[in-house]
Amino acid sequence: MPAGLRLENIEKRYGGLYALRKVSLIIAPGECVVLAGRNGSGKTTLLRVAARLVRPSSGKLTFFSSARDEVATEVRPGFVAHTIMAYDELTAEENLRLFAQLRGLKNAAARVDVLLQEVGLAERRSSLVRTFSRGMRQRVAIACALLNEPGVLLLDEPATGLDPHGIAWLVETLRQLRDGGCTILMSLHGESEISGLGTRAIRLDAGSVIADTRTGATFRTILTFADA
Amino acid sequence: MSLLSNTSALLGKEVRTEFRSRELLMTTVIFILIVIVLFSFTFDPTSDESRRFGSGLLWLAFLFAASLMLQPCFLREQHNDTLSALRLSVSDPFAIFLAKLIANTLFLLLTELLLLPIFSTMYNVPVLPVLHWLVLVFFLGSLGICVVGTALSAISAQARMRELLLPLLMLPLLTPILVASTEVTKSLLDRNPFVQWKGVEIVAVFDVVFLTALWLFGEYLLEE
Secondary structure (H helix, E strand, O other): OOEEEEEEEEEEEEOOEEEEEEEEEEEOOOOEEEEEOOOOOOHHHHHHHHOOOOOOOEEEEEEEEOOOOOEOOOOOOEEEOOOOOOOOOOEHHHHHHHHHHHOOOOOHHHHHHHHHHHOOOHHHOOOEHHHOOHHHHHHHHHHHHHOOOOOEEEEEOOOOOOOHHHHHHHHHHHHHHHHOOOEEEEEOOOOOOOHHHOOEEEEEEOOEEEEEEOOHHHHHHHHHHOOO | OHHHHHHHHHHHHHHHHHHHHOHHHHHHHHHHHHHHHHHHHHHOOOHHHHHHHHHHHHHHHHHHHHHHHHHHHHHHHHHOOHHHHHHHHOOOOHHHHHHHHHHHHHHHHHHHHHHHHHHHHHHOOOOHHHHHHHHHHHHHHHHHHHHHHHHHHHHHOOOOOHHHHHHHHHHHHHHHHHHHHHHHHHHHOOOOOOOOHHHHHHHHHHHHHHHHHHHHHHHHHOOO
């Protein structure tokens, strides 16, 4: 189910260090938002707060459904992090089956088969993940995030380790998800094929939102300036 | 229902990964074996002496083997940030603890039962007549060690001095259950064996109290 996110005055402190400062954002259902910013600007923390993996020090996070702005409590976002969030000692198929079972997917076996085909790992489905290259591991991570066909997808530099073929596949997959109404929030460095999918760009600096736009020229400036 | 299905899926994962790496079982079996064999040479025990100090020796070996086993329990989840993946996927975070707890208890119990015949032979203490009672005490004692150890492993995995923290926190908390388990095992290894019910009750109450605490507050231990 497509859902939107509402972040109200979100702050995250680690001791005296602010990772996020009073971040307030409303991301509408179906939006594809690109988060940009230098290293340490708070992108990863914001994504982890949105995934409910990190409890904010203050502020409120809510998901709302597209229908009537109602609070959606059952939203389970898909999340692709820096690390692959899969077990090295399990095969690609075992990993996907495990997470499909945990999420209570009814047609788990069929969904796993489809995803293994889509990410191009069908032939290596029985290989242990620890034998995979960085790009293949990233494909496993993306497949895990897509298991339950999430209404909200959070991606932290999703192209890491992917070859041009993999990036093309990722762009196409994200395009289909976006066109299907999935809300996407992803952190990226600079302009790329993936950032071209964005309908909105937000720039973070020292934990604060310093730019937020949907328009073409400013959009590009936000992406490129972030890494300057 | 989701707690049970999540737990069984995670337990399957724990067992599968362990039997692939054999990391925990090998470590604990070898550790307990070394302790048993070394002490048998050092003391050259007669049967009466063995009955007196055998239970203490066994539980000491079990305790240190358990701390070796429990250390990597949550640490392994940090490697690829799989703990986050689990937190995003399960509907009840207690399932994560429950699966690890069951797996750890099973592995520890398996190790104990594998090494019991060796202890019996080397220390000349017959255990067959009281085997069912020993299994009960080993199970309750191991469960208690693993409940506390699994919870503390979740805490220590996120700390800086993690290798030091787990035993430091675990040993004082486990004192009551270790004393009670040792006393009950001693009474079972006696020339005229009997079940010290008071000790069994202490161990069982300890298990229930800590299991309830883990169920109530475990979710907070997993947060970053």
